[in-house]
Amino acid sequence: MARKIVDEPSEDVVANAKRERAARRNPFARIALFIRQVIAELKKVVTPTRRELLNFTAVVLVFVVIMMAIVWGLDQLFSWLVLFVFGTPAG
Template identity: 50%
Template sequence: MTETSAKRESGRADKSRDGNVVSRLFGALSLFVRQILDEMRKVVRPTGPELVRYTTVVVVFVMVMMAMVSGFDLGFSKLISWAFTGTVI
């Protein structure tokens, strides 16, 4: 750590102890909201066609996974039925 950054950090520590609890709370909340707004400005929102494409991909993927899990479930239930009863239902 450089001398400048060490002084800066010690200054912050001293500053955080100054003031009453309420002013520190509102200062912290204000900083939090400012940071949220700064991050929200960086967000890139999808266009309409991109949104439709992404939604379609997700829905198709979920349907494929549901079909796979249903197939495995049906197969395993038939296998277990055959193993315990000797007949496939």
């Protein structure tokens, strides 16, 4: 099972951001700060294990197949209903 990490920015990143905002640095310094913050957030990312990934993939595929079946069933029902109400096209 994947580790649970609270999705909150660390205090030092927040403090640095406030300090940087107060200093109002030039655009390049702000870009560098942004990149440092992005890297700090990416370090918090936990990749799923192979088993979890396969499990998630199977759940998504089953869900998609079920939704396709529902949409196909509704399409068939409505097409039958339209033919019933308006009759078959004159050929």
